[in-house]
Amino acid sequence: MNGWKWLTGYAYSWRFFVRVIIKAFVLFALANLIFAVSDPLPFIGRISIYNWLVPGRDRLPYWESNESYNLGLNSVEAMFSSHKISQPKLSDEYRVIVVGDSSVWGILLNNSDTLTGNLNKAQIKIGDKTLAAYNIGHPVMSITKDLMLLEYALNYQPDMIVWLVTLEGMPYPKQLDAPLAQNNPVRIRSLINRFHLKMDVNDSRFIDRDFWGRTIIGQRRPLADWWRLQLYGIDWAATGIDQVNAPYTPRSNDLEADVKWQGFTESPGLQATDIALDVLEAGHQLANKIPMMVINEPIFVAHGLNSNIRYNFWYPKWAYDHYRELMSQAAQRENWNYIDFWDSIAPQDFTDSPVHLTPNGSQLLSISVSKAIADYSNSNH
Amino acid sequence: MEPSQIAAFIVAGLIFSLVLPTRWRKWTLFIGSVIAIYWLQPTLNIRWLDYSLPTATLGVSIFCWLVTRHSTENGSRIIREDWITVTVVIAIALLLTISRYIEIPIELTSRPPETWQVAVCLLVLTGIIFVLRNRDSNNTLISITILFIIGLFIVLKTDPLTTGLSRFLRGQTRQETTLGGAIDIQWLGFSYVAFRLIHTLRDRQNGLLPELSLHEYLTYVIFFPAYAAGPIDRIERFSSDYQALADFKGRDAHHLTVALTRIGVGLIKKFFIADGLAYFSLNATNFSQANSVGAMWILLYSYAIRLYFDFSGYSDIAIGIGMLFGIQLPENFDLPYLKNNITTFWQSWHMTLSNWVRSYVYSPLSRNLLRRKNKPSNTIIILICTLTTMIVIGLWHGVTIPFAIWGLWHGIGLFIHKLWSDQTRSWYRGLKQRPLQRRMWYGAGVVLTFQFVLLGWVWFAMPDMTSALHVFSGLIGLTR
Numbered sequence: 016m017n018g019w020k021w022l023t024g025y026a027y028s029w030r031f032f033v034r035v036i037i038k039a040f041v042l043f044a045l046a047n048l049i050f051a052v053s054d055p056l057p058f059i060g061r062i063s064i065y066n067w068l069v070p071g072r073d074r075l076p077y078w079e080s081n082e083s084y085n086l087g088l089n090s091v092e093a094m095f096s097s098h099k100i101s102q103p104k105l106s107d108e109y110r111v112i113v114v115g116d117s118s119v120w121g122i123l124l125n126n127s128d129t130l131t132g133n134l135n136k137a138q139i140k141i142g143d144k145t146l147a148a149y150n151i152g153h154p155v156m157s158i159t160k161d162l163m164l165l166e167y168a169l170n171y172q173p174d175m176i177v178w179l180v181t182l183e184g185m186p187y188p189k190q191l192d193a194p195l196a197q198n199n200p201v202r203i204r205s206l207i208n209r210f211h212l213k214m215d216v217n218d219s220r221f222i223d224r225d226f227w228g229r230t231i232i233g234q235r236r237p238l239a240d241w242w243r244l245q246l247y248g249i250d251w252a253a254t255g256i257d258q259v260n261a262p263y264t265p266r267s268n269d270l271e272a273d274v275k276w277q278g279f280t281e282s283p284g285l286q287a288t289d290i291a292l293d294v295l296e297a298g299h300q301l302a303n304k305i306p307m308m309v310i311n312e313p314i315f316v317a318h319g320l321n322s323n324i325r326y327n328f329w330y331p332k333w334a335y336d337h338y339r340e341l342m343s344q345a346a347q348r349e350n351w352n353y354i355d356f357w358d359s360i361a362p363q364d365f366t367d368s369p370v371h372l373t374p375n376g377s378q379l380l381s382i383s384v385s386k387a388i389a390d391y392s393n394s395n396h
Numbered sequence: 397m398e399p400s401q402i403a404a405f406i407v408a409g410l411i412f413s414l415v416l417p418t419r420w421r422k423w424t425l426f427i428g429s430v431i432a433i434y435w436l437q438p439t440l441n442i443r444w445l446d447y448s449l450p451t452a453t454l455g456v457s458i459f460c461w462l463v464t465r466h467s468t469e470n471g472s473r474i475i476r477e478d479w480i481t482v483t484v485v486i487a488i489a490l491l492l493t494i495s496r497y498i499e500i501p502i503e504l505t506s507r508p509p510e511t512w513q514v515a516v517c518l519l520v521l522t523g524i525i526f527v528l529r530n531r532d533s534n535n536t537l538i539s540i541t542i543l544f545i546i547g548l549f550i551v552l553k554t555d556p557l558t559t560g561l562s563r564f565l566r567g568q569t570r571q572e573t574t575l576g577g578a579i580d581i582q583w584l585g586f587s588y589v590a591f592r593l594i595h596t597l598r599d600r601q602n603g604l605l606p607e608l609s610l611h612e613y614l615t616y617v618i619f620f621p622a623y624a625a626g627p628i629d630r631i632e633r634f635s636s637d638y639q640a641l642a643d644f645k646g647r648d649a650h651h652l653t654v655a656l657t658r659i660g661v662g663l664i665k666k667f668f669i670a671d672g673l674a675y676f677s678l679n680a681t682n683f684s685q686a687n688s689v690g691a692m693w694i695l696l697y698s699y700a701i702r703l704y705f706d707f708s709g710y711s712d713i714a715i716g717i718g719m720l721f722g723i724q725l726p727e728n729f730d731l732p733y734l735k736n737n738i739t740t741f742w743q744s745w746h747m748t749l750s751n752w753v754r755s756y757v758y759s760p761l762s763r764n765l766l767r768r769k770n771k772p773s774n775t776i777i778i779l780i781c782t783l784t785t786m787i788v789i790g791l792w793h794g795v796t797i798p799f800a801i802w803g804l805w806h807g808i809g810l811f812i813h814k815l816w817s818d819q820t821r822s823w824y825r826g827l828k829q830r831p832l833q834r835r836m837w838y839g840a841g842v843v844l845t846f847q848f849v850l851l852g853w854v855w856f857a858m859p860d861m862t863s864a865l866h867v868f869s870g871l872i873g874l875t876r
Contacts (some may be wrong), residue, residue: 018731027653035653082681246675249698250844253691254682 018174038110047230053228056237059325060092062246063101069252071099073126074150074381075164076244083259084250085279089198091167100149100171109144111388112151112168114161118312118370119152121377122354123260126150128374130179133381134388141174146385149173156184157193158294159214163202166301175392176307177384178298182338183316183329185290186277187213191220198222210297213288263367267328268319276334285337292345299351307393311342311355313372313380315365327369354387356380397624399667401436402713405621406659409720413646421641425613425619425721428483430454432507432620437584442562443569447508449583451489453618455521456545458482460593461613462528463537464600474529478610482525485614506825516573538597545597549590552583553627586621587792596631598756606632612639621717625710627728628748635759637723644722651719654778657801658716665709673702692870696733698858700850704733707746733849736841737817738809740850749789758785778814783807793856798864802855809848 046235065071069260075094078085088094095101104110113119113131127136134148151168153160158180165176190196191214196203200221207214227233251257279285299307314335315327325331339355346353364376373378397405408428416424433450440446465474493508508514511674521800551557563576596613599605608616608631616634637644645651676682678692678699686692711728718725730744742750762781765771772780783804790803811840817824827834851868869875 018729019727022654022657023659027650029649032653034647242672243675248674249676249694250682253676253687253694254685255687277703331461 018226035053046282047232050231050234051226051229056090056234056241057092059238059241060090060094061096063093063096064248064253065097066099066101069248070304071102072097072251072257073099073132073151074120074129074257076247077120077154078258080259083257084247084254085257086240086243086247087194088237088244089195090237090241091164091195091199091202093241093244095167095171097248098149098151100151100168104172105147108147109141109175109392110171110173111146111148111175111177111373112165112171112173113148113177113179114165114168115152115312116156116161116181116184116370117152117154117368118181118372119179120154121150121152121258122154122368122371123258123263123366124149124372124374124377125260126257127254128377130377130381133378137381137385139389141387141389144174146191147389148177152179153195154352155193155195156181157190157196158184158291158298159190159206159212161192162206162294162298162301163196165298166202166206169301169305173305175388176298176302177310177388178295178307179310179312180295181312182290182335183370185292185338187291188277190214190291190294191218205257206297210293210300212291212293212297256366264318266295266315266365266368266371268317268322268362269282269318270317270321270325270328272321272324274324274331274333276331279334281331281333285334285341287341290338291343294339295351296344296349299349306391307352308387309342309351309353310384310387311339311353311357312370313356313358313360313376315362315369316358318362329369352391354385359383397436397710397713399663402663402717404661405432405717406656408810409655410652412651413720413722416646418642418644421644421722422611422615423484425638425641425723426615427484427488427622429615429618429623430485431504433585433618433623434489434492435502436620437505438582439506440531440563440582441571441575441580443507444509445565445569445581447492447505449581449586451503451517453512453583453586453589454485454489454614455718457589457593457614457617458485458521458610459524460541460545460597461608461610462525463533463535463872464596464605464613466605468605474525474610481610481614482522486522489514489518491832494817532806535601538601541620542594542597545590545593545835549587550795552581552586553791553793556709585618585625588623588626588628589617590747591628594629594756595752599631600698602671604632606635617725619718620712621721621723622725625707625714626746626748627638627711627714627726627858628752633726641722646720646722655716655719657714658719660716660857662712662714662716665712666704667709670702670706670709673698673705677702678854678867680857680859680863683858683863684868689871689873692867696850696867696871700733700846700853703853703856704729733846734842735845736838738813738845738848739817741845742806742810749792753785753789757788758782761785775815779811782810782814786810796859797861798855799859801861801864802852805852805855809852 016308048292070236076085076097077087079087100112111134113134119130121132126132129150129152131148131150134146137146139146149168149171151164153164161178161180161184165178191203197220200223201219204216206212207216224233231238274281279289295309314330316322317325318325323332326335335357339357342353343355345351358371360376362377364373364379365371366373412421414425416661433453434447437446437450440449492505493511493514494506495503496508496510551561556835558578558581559576560646562578562580562851563573566573566576566580579601596605596616605834612635613631615638616629616631619629619634622629676695676698678695683692686695708729715725715727724746728747730747732741732745735741758781761784762777765777765780771777784807786807787800789806790799790801793799793802824837827837851871854864854867854871858867
């Protein structure tokens with residue numbers, strides 16, 4: 016067989032065989048050692064076929080599905096390298112990054128129907144520049160995770176930051192529940208130390224890797240994730256699909272008669288120290304001179320069973336009202352540009368959760384947000 | 397084969413080559429193959445089926461051996477060694493049912509029936525052996541057996557029939573019949589087992605089959621490296637290696653280097669290249685999502701390249717593992733995408749299948765047509781035989797219209813190439829004096845052949861005509 020002459024055309028001795036085995040073993044061990052010592056994952060994460068061979072993604076990679084050509088991974092570098100925000104900024108571009116949870120990312124929405132998709136469709140002029148909105152949302156409720164993504168996104172020269180938040184992402188115990196936060200302990204600890212956030216740098220939820228965990232073998236999952244992200248890039252280019260909008264169970268309109276929220280009760284209620292307002296303040300400090308707008312995102316307001324005591328299946332009325340009050344006070348105290356859109360969208364424009372919007376709901380929100388951005392930016396020009 | 401199974405086979409192969417006493421080799425290979433086919437069989441939705449299908453493979457194979465036995469001086473009696481083989485098969489089949497009652501660290505089969513149920517079935521098998529033990533083989537019984545295997549094959553390869561069978565089996569096991577589907581009956585390796593069995597049955601009818609012990613015959617049929625996806629060996633070739641196992645020099649550096657390198661190359665081809673390309677290969681979902689002409693072509697090219705690396709990688713792994721066990725399986729691929737015409741492509745793509753259909757479809761059919769009183773012209777005979785052979789290859793993959801059209805596509809290609817090469821043979825030979833021109837023609841042939849094969853894969857990849865036509869439209873920009 017001609018194709019195998021390169022292999023069968025030689026006579027191999029035991030000496031050769033043993034030498035190859037030893038060399039292979041030594042090289043493998045050495046490669047693992049160098050990998051563990053040098054930690055090249057951030058560097059590898061920045062290597063990407065996106066924005067080069069294939070177009071950048073409209074939103075950060077998330078979810079795990081062959082059908083949607085998308086996956087969740089923990090490398091912030093790889094996530095941003097695959098995003099179209101990594102493209103060079105245009106001279107006439109007014110770059111707005113929109114940070115937040117799944118409602119910003121756009122669960123059950125096509126890219127063109129997300130908040131950023133609608134903002135871009137509107138071709139909004141800010142002075143002599145055109146607004147270009149970038150979706151930096153990531154679908155897990157934790158504003159500390161948002162802060163980490165915001166910190167990295169600042170490398171991409173934003174002209175403005177819009178941060179959408181809701182109460183569900185605010186309580187301290189939830190801040191480190193996000194796998195993305197747990198798997199980036201260095202970044203999160205650095206933020207905790209730098210801004211004196213009320214979180215424990217030794218929290219057991221942080222995933223710290225020992226020496227073996229830093230070798231190629233230990234890091235095989237992040238490496239495989241990076242590789243699959245590149246492979247999915249070709250599907251993304253060929254189909255433009257990054258989410259399959261499968262049928263869903265609509266958010267419930269009839270609610271349980273439960274008035275507790277995350278272990279809190281109406282008396283004594285929520286205090287400013289119970290929710291991570293310091294993380295929002297840290298975001299403002301990170302942004303420094305870049306204008307930032309904090310938006311309390313719209314929620315579904317139920318009108319069914321027990322809607323007299325709850326707004327929806329996430330929030331008892333007392334807890335959400337306290338939260339709004341605390342946010343308003345903090346904004347005033349810290350001089351934040353804060354807008355409360357909590358009831359700006361009609362109930363029929365929510366899909367499967369109290370914050371996920373229909374295409375129509377998303378478009379209505381984008382009109383309000385674009386007006387707020389334009390007002391704010393023009394008043395500061 | 398899963399990577400963990402491949403790793404286990406490599407370790408077993410190294411023990412076999414380096415440590416195992418030579419006198420144990422044949423029986424070890426036989427027993428190992430019997431156990432391996434249970435392990436390789438994927439778990440199925442229908443109760444007991446992932447145990448029953450490998451058991452049925454063994455049962456059908458034993459029956460085929462019975463009807464192909466040679467008459468000896470003492471009649472056609474089953475000798476002691478064959479009874480031992482039967483006993484070993486029965487013992488393994490019964491032992492595997494133990495996993496119903498106790499937890500076993502390595503799960504070889506997920507849900508076996510109760511031991512007494514298996515015992516009854518095996519008793520019936522033993523009864524059949526007992527009844528047939530003194531019968532000489534006869535052509536009628538062999539022909540009936542061949543028809544039975546072909547019938548079973550058609551059922552397994554035809555979706556509506558497989559679905560019907562699934563519903564029937566679900567009914568028997570008191571499972572929800574409406575959930576029945578073709579996916580329920582994935583009889584691992586049956587396509588290849590069927591070809592091996594038909595090969596032995598036809599060779600017996602033609603007087604070409606050598607005398608074989610039962611364990612030799614069974615090991616040939618179910619030899620585990622080639623069980624799931626070939627290559628399809630010939631029994632006389634396999635037998636010569638099997639007989640020489642006692643003399644096989646396992647502790648040979650050259651042999652081990654070649655075998656392990658072959659497996660390594662196969663692993664890279666299969667699990668790195670092919671599985672990587674699988675992410676963006678043409679499939680039943682993404683063909684309708686492609687958003688441009690270029691995207692459709694990328695999906696199709698990816699599919700073609702992936703198919704080659706997947707299948708040839710798997711063959712490399714099988715050949716390498718076979719070598720560790722002292723069996724030199726035949727080659728299956730020889731750089732097919734670098735061939736300059738469709739005839740040489742088929743001489744280098746899934747070669748063992750091509751050889752099989754040439755021996756058992758093309759040659760008998762052409763002989764039959766040539767022997768007729770009013771025989772058609774040679775050109776018509778070639779056309780009929782080529783189309784029939786290629787359609788059989790197509791239908792072997794599944795009884796569907798796209799597979800039949802894929803076979804027809806290649807049949808027409810082969811026929812046209814035959815006419816073309818008959819007309820241009822002397823001119824092409826003349827190019828020997830003009831090497832540059834010859835190389836250019838060769839290169840053009842490679843490109844043209846690859847494009848022809850590439851477009852043919854559309855029929856192969858798509859589940860129905862509408863989807864295939866959608867892809868063709870997409871390739872020329874008529875649909876998005």
